[in-house]
Amino acid sequence: MTLTESVYLSALAAFLVSGVAAQTAPQYGQCGGMGWTGATICPANWSCIVTNEWYSQCLPGSATTTTVATTTVATSTVGTGSTTASSTSTASGGSATLDPGYSFVRSVEAPTFHQYLESQVLGTASPAVVGDYTNAAQYQVVNGQLIQNAGGTSLYAVVQPPANSTVKKLGVSWSRTPDTLGSFVFSGDSLEWSSPTVPRQQTNAWLVCPSGSAQLLPDINLGAYDYMTPAGCSDTTLNAYTGATAVP
Numbered sequence: 346m347t348l349t350e351s352v353y354l355s356a357l358a359a360f361l362v363s364g365v366a367a368q369t370a371p372q373y374g375q376c377g378g379m380g381w382t383g384a385t386i387c388p389a390n391w392s393c394i395v396t397n398e399w400y401s402q403c404l405p406g407s408a409t410t411t412t413v414a415t416t417t418v419a420t421s422t423v424g425t426g427s428t429t430a431s432s433t434s435t436a437s438g439g440s441a442t443l444d445p446g447y448s449f450v451r452s453v454e455a456p457t458f459h460q461y462l463e464s465q466v467l468g469t470a471s472p473a474v475v476g477d478y479t480n481a482a483q484y485q486v487v488n489g490q491l492i493q494n495a496g497g498t499s500l501y502a503v504v505q506p507p508a509n510s511t512v513k514k515l516g517v518s519w520s521r522t523p524d525t526l527g528s529f530v531f532s533g534d535s536l537e538w539s540s541p542t543v544p545r546q547q548t549n550a551w552l553v554c555p556s557g558s559a560q561l562l563p564d565i566n567l568g569a570y571d572y573m574t575p576a577g578c579s580d581t582t583l584n585a586y587t588g589a590t591a592v593p
């Protein structure tokens with residue numbers, strides 16, 4: 346019997362024995378994720394840990410008994426986890442809970458895999474950066490504007506206009522006034538930007554480039570994806586993530 350099979354069988358046994366499967370998921374069983382209609386509570390001293398937006402699983406570790414029924418219900422264990430919980434899984438921490446109608450936005454390619462779009466100075470009008478999941482900000486695209494929910498106020502992503510036709514990347518920063526150069530859109534889950542006045546080869550091509558303070562700035566790549574990447578930068582796309590909390 347493989348490990349997977351034995352885990353499955355013990356989960357099944359727990360499921361059959363418990364008789365309260367509608368309320369309590371078995372050890373190592375699913376306890377949440379988009380479309381999940383089954384049990385959302387884990388056994389005592391087990392925690393429901395978000396794997397991704399489709400799947401949360403009961404894993405050993407105390408923390409609190411946490412309910413993750415859908416993507417709109419969060420493992421809000423920030424600041425409440427015990428030392429046991431924090432050593433159990435990096436996912437038991439996480440960011441603030443995602444508000445309905447918003448998405449996290451994250452890079453999906455190494456070396457910035459699952460770094461999240463945020464403000465260099467948290468929640469303020471400052472350069473856009475990709476960084477740690479614990480500081481992940483939340484976004485909506487409305488009428489072509491990428492809007493950051495900064496504690497009740499809106500910050501708009503504004504794109505720096507190209508100085509001349511040799512410029513290959515455009516910086517992005519957060520502003521209290523909307524962008525006038527182009528439009529953002531989520532195409533599927535991919536964040537794209539286009540402008541009637543700035544030709545681009547690929548509207549979902551982003552670069553992340555280090556700045557002096559070791560922050561990684563996302564830049565709009567005016568060239569082709571993964572072609573003639575500027576020195577020090579790397580290619581990525583930025584994708585919406587609608588898990589209950591931002592996770593590494």
Ligand SMILES: *[C@@H]1O[C@H](CO)[C@@H](O)[C@H](O)[C@H]1NC(C)=O
Pocket residue numbers: 389390407
């Ligand atoms: C859960 O953990 C606490 C503290 O370690 C322990 O006292 C308790 O017996 C445990 N409960 C179960 C059901 O294992």
Ligand SMILES: *[C@@H]1O[C@H](CO)[C@@H](O)[C@H](O)[C@H]1NC(C)=O
Pocket residue numbers: 508509510511512
């Ligand atoms: C184009 O703009 C960049 C950035 O401002 C500048 O470094 C470069 O010298 C300019 N090139 C030309 C040909 O004007």
